[in-house]
Amino acid sequence: MTDQPPRLRPSPPADPGATRPYHHGDLRAALLAAAEEELAERGVEGFSLRQVAKRAGVSHAAPAHHFGDAKGLLTALAAEGFRQFLAAQAAREAEAPPDPGEQLVAAGLGYVDFAMARPALFHLLWQSERPDFGDAELGQAARAAFQHLVDQVSAAGGTSTADEGAVWAMAHGLADLLASGRLSGMLTLPPEAREAMIAGVLRRALPRR
Amino acid sequence: MTDQPPRLRPSPPADPGATRPYHHGDLRAALLAAAEEELAERGVEGFSLRQVAKRAGVSHAAPAHHFGDAKGLLTALAAEGFRQFLAAQAAREAEAPPDPGEQLVAAGLGYVDFAMARPALFHLLWQSERPDFGDAELGQAARAAFQHLVDQVSAAGGTSTADEGAVWAMAHGLADLLASGRLSGMLTLPPEAREAMIAGVLRRALPRR
DNA sequence: TCCTTATCTTGACACTGTCAGGATATGGGG
DNA sequence: CCCCATATCCTGACAGTGTCAAGATAAGGA
Secondary structure, three states: OOOOOOOOOOOOOOOOOOOOOOOOOOHHHHHHHHHHHHHHHHOOOOOOHHHHHHHOOOOOOHHHHHHOOHHHHHHHHHHHHHHHHHHHHHHHHHHOOOOHHHHHHHHHHHHHHHHHHOHHHHHHHHOOOOOOOOOHHHHHHHHHHHHHHHHHHHHOOOOOHHHHHHHHHHHHHHHHHHHOOOOHHHHOOOHHHHHHHHHHHHHHHOOOO | OOOOOOOOOOOOOOOOOOOOOOOOOOHHHHHHHHHHHHHHHHOHHHOOHHHHHHHOOOOOOHHHHHHOOHHHHHHHHHHHHHHHHHHHHHHHHHHOOOOHHHHHHHHHHHHHHHHHHOHHHHHHHHOOOOOOOOOHHHHHHHHHHHHHHHHHHHHOOOOOHHHHHHHHHHHHHHHHHHHOOOOHHHHOOOHHHHHHHHHHHHHHHOOOO
């Protein structure tokens, strides 16, 4: 497992005795950080806007000014999540040999890394309908993220829709099943062996020569 | 266990003038049907127990007696969903040649069929935390469903955890991406071409000889 | 200094899931 | 036949949720 992209800064201790200034200073960033913590603890389905506000030490209606509504907050969080998702792939590629095939496998490993390290955020990005995927910023971040794999396929000699779909589906299937705790046969393996097996499985989707 | 419902009202407008009998007759089945409709229309994240009760033409607390709480209803729905998921695979296999490899591909096609035909239910089965997967009935149905693919892999000559994982991940990745409207390159294909491409991609995951 | 703007709080509303207690039908025993 | 134990369903209440309206407070420029 390689380095993960830095998480949003952890939320403040929320000292109840401390007199908090009326203006927070950087509430937007604090709310995003609190939202991701809430997401990790309660899941997408248990996500509560008021709980996020409470965690950030602010009134229940404070998020509205920065994000409009809950969908707006989750949209911003998803956009940031897609950027970190892309960064997870880049981190793996930086450690891999420059061979196009190896780079493609590395991207797939980063795909799986991200899903296993932050399953709730992965869920928000790929299976939730709560973010507004019509939003410009989120749309751009999302397209950039899953276009990256497609580009890697081309670089590795893929030419068809089938090539793109196969690699994407294999990486995504592994990521989703592993993130949700299935594929126990792989999960119980020691990390190095598991990683090697994932790489081997990813290679099956590669265009054959 | 469940009798065939005499009338599974597909969309009961809850006729206000009609005097409904105090006892419904087969409320449990009607609630399950209403729940799946609600699921299809609003998605897992928009699911509302009260809305289900209203759709079935019954008071908001009526479901409690049959299912306990919302989790209980979704657990029962998920168990039924897994059985139908398995049936979708079996339906494809019945039309395929008896060759083990072809049977395995057929199972994968059924896997994808189900996800595309009923994406919200697929989402409930695989990505939701609302059903109680510790429940005995649901656990049995779930295990039977995703054990089937693994058995097919063995029959087709698969011997390793990698073989099982590869086929499962490929089928699952295709199903999830297609159900959520991604993989547009495949979605825009005519059905026969799309099906052939999916089969071809599934074959990539098969153990090579 | 004063006023405009941004930021945050308080209060309210409709909706949700769940619980408690009451109403009604069903079926079997007397 | 009557009666009542039980299953079934309803009404009402409560806390929690997202969102809106209106007010309070701070920041910054004229």
